[in-house]
Amino acid sequence: MTDFRLVKPEELQEAVRLSDATFRDEEQKSMGEGFPNVFSPSLQQSYGAFTDGKLVAFMGLVPAVLRVGAARLDVFQLGSVCTDPAYRGQGLASGMLQEVIGHAGRSGASLLLVSGGRSLYTNAACCGYGSVARYTLTPASLQNAEAAVLASEGTVFRELEPTDLLALHALAEARPVRYDQSAADLAQLLQAEAYGSCVKLRHRVLLAERDGRLTAFAVIGVPYREGLKNPPRVIEWAGDAQAAAALFADATGTFGLERLVVPVPWHERGLAAAVAPLAENQEPEPSYHTLKILSAERLFLQLAPFFEERGAGAEAGPPAARDLEDGRFELRLSGGEARTLAPEELISLLFDPEPKPGAAAEIREAYPALLPVPLPYNQGLNYV
Structure with missing residues (x-):
């Protein structure tokens, strides 16, 4: 018999071994080092499937707070999903995923962010969202970008020192769309190299400094x-977006790079404008990330401060939502009309820069000042 439950602190090393056997080779650091919050004995949020007392499958679950303008979104991130080869094909992951979804909902989260897009997740109403452009910088493309680079004249570029941490954190906290984190959290994530360690990249931190x-x-x-x-x-x-773009250009020379990929989420328009003159090309960034709306009612309540600052007038306020028993959502529009949306429709309406055709596109036209809602980039320091 298989039991789905939270992994106890004394069982976490077993979870690390299973994850390492699934995702790591001899060149990569342990998953325990790369994802300290997934295997945290203090957080105790991750789930396991236990057969006869043995951990045979694992799902890493990490709580997070997203800041989207004035709004605070309480979410969970799901990753490091793995099953012992001898126990695959038995539906363990599907059963455990339902436990994870229930846990996240009971914890008060509005969204579950998933590092994956396979049928395990899409069958549970997890859908893709947003878009990211990938710019590629090369020494050749930078030779043709003299004007953009000259804009950084008087700026000093250098690598991170321990005494820079608080100033670094202040810059990170000034972003309107971000993960909420302390200076200590930021330092831990820089050292962990979560996404980087998955693709065999090591962190180097560059700073732009002007007038001290x-x-x-x-x-x-x-x-x-x-x-x-x-x-x-x-x-x-x-x-500053222009200074950041100049940093990217400097990095190609400082580290002797033949090319540098710069992923830019759709809402980072200032960065896109600063990077485009430096780039050899631009293409869509492939994304295998999905999200699940755990409760539309809760999500809209958490988004209320964002809608308010975006200009929802007193006469026609933002839409409201209700969770339906069949897994769909009822959206109540400001004019009193109610529309029923499938999960993929509501996710596209809220988070895609261009909503998919159908009901979502129609509703978007009624709320041009409020939608879409930006979310932080999902393959940065907070990757799970």
């Missing part, structure tokens, strides 16, 4: 060694 004040920082993922397939990429950034 930090104006931007960039976390650059540099390959462990030559010959690896995954190119160097920007993992995280904050601060």
Whole structure:
């Protein structure tokens, strides 16, 4: 008989061993080092499937707070999902996922963010969302970007020192769309290299400084060694967009990079404008991430401060939502009309820069000042 339950602190090393056997090779750090919150004995949020007392499957679950303008979204992140090969094909992951969804809902979360898009998740109403553009910088493209680089004249570029942490955290906290984190959290994530360690990239942190004040920082993922397939990429950034773009350009020379990938979420329009003149090309960034709305009622309540600051007038306030028993959602519009939406429709309405055709596109037209809602980039420092 299989039991789905929270993993106890004394069982976490067993979970680390299973995850390492699934996701790591001899070059990569342990999953326990790369994802300390997934295997945290103090958080105790991750789930396991136990057969005859043995951990045979695992799901890493991490609580997080997203800041979206004035709104605070309470969410959970799901990743590090693995099953012992001898126990695959028995539906363990599906059963455990239902336990995880229930746990996240009872905890007061509005969203479950998932590092994956396979049928295990889509069958549970997890849907893709948002879009990211991928810009590629090369030495050749930077030679043709003299004007953009000259805009950084008078700025000093250097690597991170321990005494920079508080200033670094202040830049990170100034972003309107971000994960909520302390200075200590930020330091831990820089060391953990969560996403970077998955694709064999190591963190190097560059700072832009002008008149003794930090104006931007960039976390650059540099390959462990030559010959690896995954190119160097920007993992995280904050601060002035023009200074950040100049930092990316400087990184190619400082680290001797033949190319640097810069992923830019749809809502980072200032960064896109600053990076575009430096780039050789632009293409869509593939995404395998999905999200599940755990409660539309809760989500709209948590988004209320964001809607308010975006200009929901007193006469026609933002829409409200109600969870339906069949898994769909009822959206009550400001004019009194009610529309029933499937999960993929509501997710597209809220989070896609261009909603998918159908009901979502119609409703979007009625709320141009409120929608879409931006979410933080999901493959940065807080990747799970």
